[in-house]
Amino acid sequence: MKDFYPDETKSFDNLPENSPLQFLSYGGLLTDISERVRVIRKTKRNERRKYLIKKINNIHLEMLIRKIQGEAKKLPNYKRNKWSKGGTNKKIYEKFFIKNDISLKYLEEVYLKQLKGPIKLKIGDHISIDNTSYGKHGIVIKVLPKHIQYHCCHEKYINGVFVPDFENYKYETWGQANTYGYTVSIWKCTKIGSDTPETVQKRNTNYYAKRDEYIRRELFWRNYIKPLSNTIRMPYNYYSYDFDLFKGERPKYISSDEEYVWDIITNKLNNSEWPY
Numbered sequence: 001m002k003d004f005y006p007d008e009t010k011s012f013d014n015l016p017e018n019s020p021l022q023f024l025s026y027g028g029l030l031t032d033i034s035e036r037v038r039v040i041r042k043t044k045r046n047e048r049r050k051y052l053i054k055k056i057n058n059i060h061l062e063m064l065i066r067k068i069q070g071e072a073k074k075l076p077n078y079k080r081n082k083w084s085k086g087g088t089n090k091k092i093y094e095k096f097f098i099k100n101d102i103s104l105k106y107l108e109e110v111y112l113k114q115l116k117g118p119i120k121l122k123i124g125d126h127i128s129i130d131n132t133s134y135g136k137h138g139i140v141i142k143v144l145p146k147h148i149q150y151h152c153c154h155e156k157y158i159n160g161v162f163v164p165d166f167e168n169y170k171y172e173t174w175g176q177a178n179t180y181g182y183t184v185s186i187w188k189c190t191k192i193g194s195d196t197p198e199t200v201q202k203r204n205t206n207y208y209a210k211r212d213e214y215i216r217r218e219l220f221w222r223n224y225i226k227p228l229s230n231t232i233r234m235p236y237n238y239y240s241y242d243f244d245l246f247k248g249e250r251p252k253y254i255s256s257d258e259e260y261v262w263d264i265i266t267n268k269l270n271n272s273e274w275p276y
Contacts, residue, residue: 045104052107053094059187060110061093063130068102118186121148124195126166130188137164139195141181148189149181166193167202168210175214175239177207210241217245224268235261245269 053061065085072083085096097107121127125140127150135152142149152170155162169177217239225232235251235258243249248269250262 046098049097049104049107050094052104052111053090053097056107056111056114057187058088058090058093059185060114062088063188064106064110065093065096066131068100068106072100118146119189119191121186121189121191122194124200125191126153126164126193126195127189128164128192129184130190132182132184132188134182135170135178136162137166137192138182139166144183144186146186147183148186149183151181152178164192166195166199168206169203171210171239171241173237173239175210175217175241177210213241214239220245225265228264232261232264235265 056064069083069085072078083100086092096102121140121143123140123143126137127140127148128137129135129150135155137155138150138152140148140150154165154168154170156165157163169179171177221234221238236255237251238245240251243251245265246269248266250266254262
């Protein structure tokens with residue numbers, strides 16, 4: 001005879017003979033209870049998800065979703081469309097978590113972090129910044145109630161990771177230090193260190209050294225290269241400080257249409273008296 005309630009049969013077989021449950025009607029009882037429990041749990045889970053998403057601010061939700069999307073890329077069956085989010089409102093955030101059946105533990109952890117309040121920062125602290133187009137690391141120069149202002153520091157791209165160099169400002173492709181005070185939400189910041197007198201002194205020393213280097217390169221171009229031809233254009237990374245121009249070094253990467261310009265620069269340095 002076919003057993004239509006195998007789970008219930010197993011449960012009853014394991015009950016003691018004197019258990020009161022032995023006197024309950026047999027036939028789908030536990031199956032019915034299990035189904036009701038499953039529905040209740042799902043309802044409670046949905047309600048908790050909705051509550052957490054409502055309470056967590058959008059900055060934290062965006063940061064969390066980017067983290068989850070990064071982890072999802074490691075899945076063997078990863079498909080970008082499945083893990084895409086779309087807009088930036090609470091309904092879309094909720095759909096993202098439901099669609100991908102994401103554990104509530106992620107939201108619970110972020111909610112607890114938010115309840116503790118933002119991190120305490122002071123001028124001179126070193127920070128990493130989430131999802132910024134200006135610079136992923138910087139030095140705090142001003143603290144506001146909900147925001148901070150910072151100077152970008154130099155970053156080296158090593159093995160796919162941006163490594164901060166707090167002894168140098170970020171320098172633009174035209175050679176000048178980027179000392180603009182960028183403003184960002186304090187919630188996006190993570191403290192990773194602080195200035196020391198030695199760090200500040202080194203950063204200032206490097207700043208003045210690079211300023212002098214900029215002047216030398218500008219004079220060399222103006223007086224030795226530009227007069228050769230009006231058609232010569234300055235290479236894109238001529239002012240990069242990642243190489244020593246006056247020791248005959250070149251950038252690591254040179255586009256094919258700029259190679260001849262670097263040949264002219266190198267030849268001029270090797271065959272001219274350079275007074276600067």
